[in-house]
Amino acid sequence: AQRVTQPEKLLSVFKGAPVELKCNYSYSGSPELFWYVQYSRQRLQLLLRHISRESIKGFTADLNKGETSFHLKKPFAQEEDSAMYYCALQNSGGSNYKLTFGKGTLLTVNP
């Protein structure tokens, strides 16, 4: 069974400070991992996918297969980064329709 764990429900940092949102996963195959962001009362938006190794809004995430982690990082947080962040795993094999979410981390960036 696949599982995604986000150990922090809440994370509060000051503007300009580095931020790291943790994500660990368990999956027996080769997963596709994503970060989604949800601003207040809006739809979920895809922020990052590990296969494209891109940087969006200054955020990056590296897949560490040894530690089964996919932590999201930003060197200098901005107030507009305040949102709910979800880590998600999608199968890469025959049953790749299923997207499993962690419970989310609410990031607050204080002025």
Added chain:
Amino acid sequence: NAGVTQTPKFQVLKTGQSMTLQCAQDMNHEYMSWYRQDPGMGLRLIHYSVGAGITDQGEVPNGYNVSRSTTEDFPLRLLSAAPSQTSVYFCASSRREAYGYTFGSGTRLTVV
């Protein structure tokens, strides 16, 4: 290109009433899913579909029905609404390749 469109945006139901949440996508995506979002629970999969005519249950299917007669539409039916179904419902779609899902704007449902 509208993406994933959900209607209605808000709905209040009385216990025991039935209703259908609509979801349509115009991206020719094979996969579609319904999630419910509750505080502290993240997003939980209700039902999903891997193509027209094919649906299956997710993590929390009880009290909900789905059908997929076309690639574009994936309605979610509440058979007899209960207060425990008060939630925000999101529809999402994806290509067959694992590139992640595109989400609709959600339906905020309150059952009284």
